[in-house]
Amino acid sequence: MKEKSLFKSIVGFSVLVLLIAVIISVISSAVLYNETVTSSSGTAAKRCAELVQVLFTFENEDIEDYNEESDAYCDLLENTQYICKILGAKYIYLYTPDVENHRATYLFVVASDPEDSATAARERPFGTVVERDIRQKEIDVLNGEEDTEIEFTNNRFGSVYSWYFPLHDKEGNVVALIGVDFKAKDLNEKIVMNVTRATIPLFLVLTVVFLILFFETRDKIFNPIRTLSLKMKNYDPDKELELDSISAYGEIKEITESFDKMSDAIKKYIVETKLLAFERSQTSAELDIARRIQSGMVPERLIIDENSYRISAFSKAAKEVGGDFYSYFKSDKYIYIVLGDVSGKGVAAAMFMSMTLNIIREKLRSGARPASALNQTNKILCDENPEGMFVTVFAGRYDPATGVLMYANAGHTKPIMLSSDKRYLEPETGIALGLFEDSDIIDETLTLNPGEGILIYSDGATDAVNGTNEFFGEERLLESADCSQDADAVMIIRETISEFIEKQEQFDDLTLLELFRNGERTDDGTFYEKELPPEEDAFDEIKDVLIERLGMSRETRQIILACEEAFVNIASYSGTDKIMVCCKCDKDELIIVFEDNGIPFDPLKKEAPEKDFEDFDKGGMGIDLIEKLASDISYIRKDDKNILTLIFRDKESEN
Amino acid sequence: MEIKKEINGEQAVISLNGWLDTKSAPDFEARLASLPVDVTSLTLDLAELEYISSAGLRQVVAAHKKMNGNLTIINVSDEIKELFRMAGFDKKLNIQ
Structure with missing residues (x-):
């Protein structure tokens, strides 16, 4: 769904506000001017009445004595007509109301317009009696109350507002009523004109303000936002945006600047990421080579099946390369087995492992006994070990003719004796190589009878962890170490461990090596x-x-x-x-x-x-x-x- | 081991076929024991005999004694004959 434009709704709202303001202004000014015009017409009417009174008093003749022919009447009529004209009334008329008999007797009716005046003289000549009810208002005026309320009448003489005033004789008695009519149309026009006059400037001012706001917000807020949004929408870090640069002020400027800063940062980040990915792919390729080199040195699987003995080994690093190692080689009449575990994992461990293994092998090949080989290796490692790494090693020299295994242990895990009475051997624990110059590792010996063997392993076996954070442990390891001539303890243990950890990732390097003395065959x-x-x-x-x-x-x-x-x-x-x-x-x-x-x-x-x-x-x-x-x-x-x-x-x- | 027995009055012929060893010797012994008492002369036909061990030889001696020497051995292969010789039977038995 498309979002409704904020700009449009603000413009719509503003127009609504403008209209409401104008309407309120019109209404209020209309009310105001209505009152003003009404009261001003009242004032004018009163002035008319006063002048007529003055004229009447000046003639100084009883109203009963008036007739068409009398000078006083003619003067009064004429002057009243003049007053009517001057003060803008439509009609001024003089009449005597008879409340009891429901009639009004007109003395004269004059109008400001000569035509109207003629018509009035014809319609309402002197002494015209009109049968009608005398209204309360007229009665009130007769009784001396002042006429304060304008009265609208619509008769055959047109729509008018009427005012009534009393006409007093010398003694102050009300002898007749003076009616003053103002043309309603005139008054209304006056009101409309005044209202218009008052409202138009307001309307103009508001419109101008509104237009200024409209253009200002459009140019300084909405257009920059729209451009910015377009920029964001079409953002492509590989392409320079070819949109007009945004001219913005204040907060919008801050936003556009922030956006430009962000897009620059993203571009930079992407470049870095690409570089990183490239480096990573290179590293991964290099690691792959390293892994292959290592597996050349420490094969994942080794099986040596000779007449009198069998060696089976398995090694798997947790990462591409690892710190576990094992080695088997023949020299003279002996068979040498070595298994070790370098502290840590990964490339550093692999390099240290490679160095260690080579030194140990070289020492053993040159005829050193296991303990001596490990002690010498330790010295070299201590001298060339800036990272303070260390390695635990089990090294053995086996004589297949006699079944005698001479071995030395440098802080490595306890080997398992594979015999009918399988158990953990308790060799001298020794100390890991690379830590202290005086390692003092010693040789020990044991004899493997036909049908017996020894299993050495890295702590990746005992430390294997399953889904419930349980260790595989020494007990399970010993239990799964099968020792018969036909069984390969290494493969059995390996399978048992992978069943144990189930789908867990192998956490530590795992290495197993079994040396088994075959029975007479x-x-x-x-x-x-x-x-x-x-x-x-x-x-x-x-x-x-x-x-x-x-x-x-x-x-x-x-x-x-x-x-x-x-x-x-x-x-x-x-x-x-x-x-x-x-x-x-x-x-x-x-x-x-x-x-x-x-x-x-x-x-x-x-x-x-x-x-x-x-x-x-x-x-x-x-x-x-x-x-x-x-x-x-x-x-x-x-x-x-x-x-x-x-x-x-x-x-x-x-x- | 197959043992065939033919009795004709005082004459009896037993044919041995196969391996007369420790396992089959008791079988042969039982056949000898089941010979009627009026049988006084026994012929052992060893044409089909492939192998004889000391247990079998012992039964041959027993038969010889039971027949009071009237035991004739016929159709002996060289191999068996050599064994008889090794055991010193060749001098005591009537081997044809």
Whole structure:
């Protein structure tokens, strides 16, 4: 909807005010002049009456003695006519009212106009009796009261205002009434003329004032505002406005100046914003490169699966680049793992992280032990750390041959021992690098048994926050850290955390690294390793495995036979509750190891003399057969276990 | 393990097919025990026998004893024959 123009409504209002003022002025002046004219006509009428009285008195003749022919009458008539003319009355007439008989007897009627006078002389000659009621006003005048109110009458002589006065004789008795008529038209014209005279200047003054206001407000207020509004409407910071400059004064000038100032500010701001956006896009591109460089150094995902160990790592920065890092590398016979967390986030943290990681790696590669590497790194960081940043690090050197992990902790989070008894390790807390020159970090060691591992992580794991501001915490972390050989603890934890935080944005950098020592596996030639119950049926599994591995042949059946004899022997006589069977191929040999925790029994020790054939139905052939079928057979008792090893070699290669 | 038994008066023939091992030996033992008492001579046909373990060998010895030596073993493969030799059966049994 279009707004009604303020200018138009103000103009309309002003015109209305002007009209009302003129109307009020007309009315008031009309009332005023009406009274003035009325009273002035009253005065004139009175003057007429006085003059007639004077003339009448001067003639000094009784009214009864008057007749058409008498000199006194003629003089009075003539002089009255003259008075009428001089004082502007329309008619002056003399008559004697008879109240009781309801009639008026006219002596004469004169008019200022000669024609009217003639008509009056004809119509109302001396002694004309007009039958009519004598009005109260006339009676009042007869009784000596003064006529104060003008009376309007409209008769065949025209519209007139009439005044009545008494005519006194010498004794002062009222002998007749003098009527003085003024032409209503004359009086009204007089009033209108006076009103007009009084109103026109007012109207003119008001109109002039109004016009001045109109042009002034139009030129100095409304037009500048309209131009300004047009300027605002078509405002385009890229284009110079080609509107006429606004000539304005006072407050409007202030507004236009403010607008110009504002539009200048906007232009400047836009230029700055564009510049900023450009810079930001450049920064974002640079950050992207930085992120790629960092992910080259610290990949988001790393899986190393060797025979004897497994390393799995995950790292994700909260921003493009982060302060978390991890590293894995081999040097000589050792495997090195490093995981750290730089104070802060973003580019600064990433740069500090890059420097720290490189120093630590270099120190470790040159053969330093973890603690020594961290202490040396600390010294360098302390010297070259104007921003006072610091970094917590866990560094470890793992010997895959022995499972020994030597590690050092520089104020980092407690690692989790992944074993059947998973728990937080309590290493020496150490102190974050970059803070104090004498860090005194020390080495500690632990041994990972097959099937055990260690998990190191940044505090982004424990400090992950969900929608209800709850921390993921150490308890949940330990709970979700799965330690089996087939499970990747890092991925499980990562998924658990993302389920936990749901749709929340990752607040802190998150890094996880798991080092897991694999159990003895097929790659050392082992193709079967299992604990079996000491039951006949259980051997079927070994039989199937051997057939599958070796193919069905005479040799295979002989190997199966030897194994069956050994298995059945242990199952029947050792009293063990389980038999550990391990089959492996090593070069040309097939090695099958039976372990049991039964009573010590060396099958190779011949206690009894050779049995008779007839007694073979009681058994006793088994060991014999094994000895004959196997290329080598050995027995040791170790850790309360019977360990029987059968070795089969290819018959041909044996020779 | 498949065991076939043919009884002809005092003569009985048992054919063994498959693997005679610890698991199947009791089955063979039961067949031997179920031979009528008037059977005095037993022939073991090992043509289809693929494998024999000591548990099976023991039953062979038991059969030998039950028949008072009247046990004849026929159609023995070289493989099984070698096993018999390893166990020292070749000298005591009538292997044809």
